[in-house]
Amino acid sequence: MQASTASAPLIEVRHLKRYFGSKDRPVRAVDDVSFAIHPGETLGLVGESGSGKSTIGRTVLRLLERTDGQVLYRGDDIAALSGERMRQLRSKLQIIFQDPYASLNPKMRINAILGEALSTHGLAKGPGERERRIAELLQTVGLRPEHASRFPHEFSGGQRQRIGVARALAVEPEFIVADEPLSALDVSIQSQVINLLADLRERLGLTMLFISHDLDVVEYLCDRVVVLYLGRVMEVATTAELFARPLHPYTQALLAASPKPDPLIVSEAVPLKGDIPSPIAPPSGCVFRTRCPHAIAACAQTVPTLDEESPGRFTACSRKDLRIALAS
Ligand SMILES: Nc1ncnc2c1ncn2[C@@H]1O[C@H](COP(=O)(O)OP(=O)(O)OP(=O)(O)O)[C@@H](O)[C@H]1O
Numbered sequence: 001m002q003a004s005t006a007s008a009p010l011i012e013v014r015h016l017k018r019y020f021g022s023k024d025r026p027v028r029a030v031d032d033v034s035f036a037i038h039p040g041e042t043l044g045l046v047g048e049s050g051s052g053k054s055t056i057g058r059t060v061l062r063l064l065e066r067t068d069g070q071v072l073y074r075g076d077d078i079a080a081l082s083g084e085r086m087r088q089l090r091s092k093l094q095i096i097f098q099d100p101y102a103s104l105n106p107k108m109r110i111n112a113i114l115g116e117a118l119s120t121h122g123l124a125k126g127p128g129e130r131e132r133r134i135a136e137l138l139q140t141v142g143l144r145p146e147h148a149s150r151f152p153h154e155f156s157g158g159q160r161q162r163i164g165v166a167r168a169l170a171v172e173p174e175f176i177v178a179d180e181p182l183s184a185l186d187v188s189i190q191s192q193v194i195n196l197l198a199d200l201r202e203r204l205g206l207t208m209l210f211i212s213h214d215l216d217v218v219e220y221l222c223d224r225v226v227v228l229y230l231g232r233v234m235e236v237a238t239t240a241e242l243f244a245r246p247l248h249p250y251t252q253a254l255l256a257a258s259p260k261p262d263p264l265i266v267s268e269a270v271p272l273k274g275d276i277p278s279p280i281a282p283p284s285g286c287v288f289r290t291r292c293p294h295a296i297a298a299c300a301q302t303v304p305t306l307d308e309e310s311p312g313r314f315t316a317c318s319r320k321d322l323r324i325a326l327a328s
Pocket residue numbers: 020021027028029047048049050051052053054055056213279
């Protein structure tokens with residue numbers, strides 16, 4: 001399905017903050033993040049470990065309450081929805097977890113796991129209908145109907161992740177957060193799950209927030225990308241633009257750290273050194289400045305705004321002179 005950024009967003013995140021811990025020394029896991037996801041679009045969320053990706057994914061689904069800001073679903077603030085409206089919305093919003101081993105109840109057979117998802121939202125009336133839907137779901141994710149009577153441990157990691165996908169699909173969602181759905185899998189089976197997600201997106205027109213630190217997968221699967229660092233957005237661009245010409249020094253460093261199979265493409269950016277600072281005491285001004293090869297004194301003074309460089313393309317770097325040099 002062709003994603004259209006001209007249409008009204010399905011999900012809109014506005015100035016989202018999620019802090020953890022004490023009020024006087026909070027962990028600023030997500031600090032003023034804004035982005036939109038349009039119907040049919042797959043938006044990638046990338047950034048090093050601890051940058052706040054999972055916290056955003058969970059807050060968007062209201063599995064975690066926000067500290068400040070808004071999450072709009074078709075224009076409605078989900079935090080303001082009543083219990084009943086939120087219950088109805090739950091079926092439209094689903095999550096696929098990182099760990100297919102931990103996210104399935106080992107004591108339940110597959111038909112019970114999928115059946116539970118179906119009946120929670122009243123989607124299968126009667127046992128015949130239920131059985132038919134389960135068989136259909138298994139087929140959708142490339143498993144066989146007879147797999148329904150098995151337990152999770154009787155499957156491989158890739159098959160288990162397919163069951164996780166089938167469970168998310170059981171409720172006919174509009175929007176899925178996939179939080180590192182591949183990282184627990186062997187490289188050999190990762191591509192099967194990637195292809196499954198790509199195929200489902202085409203066939204079902206799913207809208208997806210795809211969280212990953214594997215840039216190759218993001219490049220393959222996503223329409224647009226949000227680059228996150230220490231709970232803040234550094235850059236937003238279409239996948240093609242981001243990979244062809246990253247504007248933010250952090251994005252440049254991330255791409256430099258992820259070597260291309262083509263040895264003729266030599267990146268001039270320096271890979272990142274050192275660890276991500278603590279979100280309890282983030283650097284003043286630009287949070288990336290302590291690791292940025294281009295930082296100047298002014299970068300410690302003001303928090304850069306997320307500026308629109310070209311239509312739909314945003315970067316949060318005060319060094320405009322740098323961008324002029326890069327573009328030429
Ligand atoms: N429940 C919590 N209590 C306190 N701090 C938390 C909690 N959950 C997350 N954090 C902190 O918030 C920050 C962001 O965490 P988050 O899990 O969102 O990062 P991530 O980008 O998903 O990382 P990874 O790539 O490792 O999954 C981290 O510094 C983390 O330690």
